[in-house]
Amino acid sequence: MPVTAFADRFAKLAAARSPLCVGIDPAPETLKLWDLPYSAEGVRVFGLEMVEALGDRIGVFKPQVAFYERFGWRGLKALEEVVSHIRSADALALADVKRMDIGHTLEAYAAAWLGDDAGLPVDAITLGAYMGSGSLRPVVQRAIAAGAGLFVVVRSSNPDGIVLQNARQEDDRTVADALADDLTAFNAAHLTGERIGPVGAVVGATLDDADAVLERLGTSLILAPGIGAQGATMKDVRLRFGSAASRRTLPTVSRQIGHAGPTRARIREVTDGLRDEAFALRG
Template identity: 85%
Template sequence: MPVTPFADRFETLATARSPLCVGLDPAPETLKAWDLPYSAEGVRVFGLEMVEALGDRIAIYKPQVAFYERFGWKGLKALEEVVRHIRSTGALALADIKRMDIGHTLEAYAAAWLGEDAGTPVDAITLGAYMGSGSLKPVVDRAVQAGAGLFVVVRSSNPDGIVLQNARQEDDRTVAEALADDLTLFNRGQLSKLNGAGPVGAVVGATLDDAEGVLDRLRTSLILAPGIGAQGATMADVKSRFGRDAARRTLPTVSRQIAHAGPNRAAIRETTERLREEAFALRG
């Protein structure tokens, strides 16, 4: 049976609900503020409460898997329940796993998350590519088959990544620019009729002032943009730094700013409503 590609599903939901991506990051300080224990039960309750508070107003949620893995199989069981709840609202689940490897190992990582036969089926995952972009080919193939999305770290907002990502190759492209070109090649022939994006998206930090060269090479990618809110960037920054074309394909990601409005559901909704409208404006 044909599957609907991730880019099409996201575009439909983003148009109806907003392109805002809500990160679910149950860090110790967040759970403490919510008066929840830092445990598998605490991360489970946090995730379920966040989704319950926002209901069907959100197109996509991004649980940070590390905070669930921290508690072993109990934490992963909690994550599975949160993911099921996300998808029950009609929203998309993007597992922030940033896996990176080669061969059968990376294929196994992909099979753990992508496709309805996966251990914990989600709609998209994040990946690292600095084992070589060619290592991603099996994951891209699986994502296409499953109608899933991939978001590959291209330009991160952390200062420690700048030296590697901006290093120049013999052809004078930076490492990040070369990776962006490879992602565009992966998307060839797989473009959504709704937004022109393929299955392979990119992670580009919203706090960056020098991402134009990379974004210009990612014209067929959805852009996952962390760094809004607690890390200092705003939705207006995304529009000015990314430019109109890239901003229209961006999933602006907010985590702590929304989570720290809780645990009061009304406060969470109030904060999120404002951010939803600001995210809509990126498409104007």
């Protein structure tokens, strides 16, 4: 039975629920606001409550895996339960793992998350590529077979990444531009009539110069962190990304929504406003 590509599943959910991606980030300061302990049980309860509050409104949830790994096997068990709850809400689980390596090691990382035989199967993962974009080939193959999505960090919203990402190569392209070109080449090799390929990109919503690299990512979904607590707005996304890229964007909000809890009604209220703004990006 053929698998349905992540981009196709996202498109349907974005039209029905909103393209907004809600980050599940149970950081210590957030759990304190919820009167929850910073423990495996605390991150479990936080994640389940977020999905319970928003599962009928949101198409994509992005658990930040680091806050679960922090508590070893108990934390990963909690994450497994949160991911299961996301999927039971007919939403997509995008694990923010940012794995990066080469060869069999990266293949093992991919097998941990992607495919029915994965240790903890999700619908998409984030990756780093600064071991060389060629290192991603086995992950791309696995993602295609599983109908999963990949989001590779190209231009991050943190200031510390600017020097590396904007460094010039011998051909005068920036490192980020060259990586974007490679991701587009990956998609071109695997597109069979679809406009959007399996390899997406992470591009920060806070970047004033995002348009240059986005022009090179015409077949990629764009995961856009930085909205809310980091200072960007949905209007900024439209202004900085342009109308074409905005329609392919998963605007991501984490702390602004997480800090609205623990009251479910308040979480929904904040999220509903952001959902409406995210819908406008597709207009």
